[in-house]
Amino acid sequence: MxxxxxxxxxGEKEIDKDxxxxxxxxxxxxxxxKLAAEMLLQMEAKEFLSHGHWELVVTDQPSGNxxxxxxxxxxxxxxxxxxxxxxx
Numbered sequence: 001m002x003x004x005x006x007x008x009x010x011g012e013k014e015i016d017k018d019x020x021x022x023x024x025x026x027x028x029x030x031x032x033x034k035l036a037a038e039m040l041l042q043m044e045a046k047e048f049l050s051h052g053h054w055e056l057v058v059t060d061q062p063s064g065n066x067x068x069x070x071x072x073x074x075x076x077x078x079x080x081x082x083x084x085x086x087x088x
Contacts, residue, residue: 004028004069005062006035010054015064029070032058036072052076 001023005016022028036056053075059066 002028002060003062004031005059005064005066006032007057007059007064008039008054009057013064017062019062025069028058032056032070032072036074040074 001021003019004022004025005019007016008014020028020031022031039056053073055074056070056072057064058069058071060069061067
């Protein structure tokens with residue numbers, strides 16, 4: 001089975017050198033979404049808002065090398081507006 005690597009960046013990079021064996025790219029993308037959800041659940045809102053954004057990149061080679069299989073950006077902002085509106 002192919003090996004996929006999950007790298008995290010929020011101003012500092014955490015490079016995955018070990019990776020995870022998964023069936024295919026679809027499985028790697030699904031794993032990335034699960035990992036992102038777990039990370040969000042573990043973060044305190046205040047901590048997340050202080051960083052503002054982070055990125056999860058999945059590659060098919062270790063140490064941040066290789067082809068990018070998926071790049072997931074997560075961004076949060078604190079907005080003082082009273083209501084959500086869709087402006088045309």
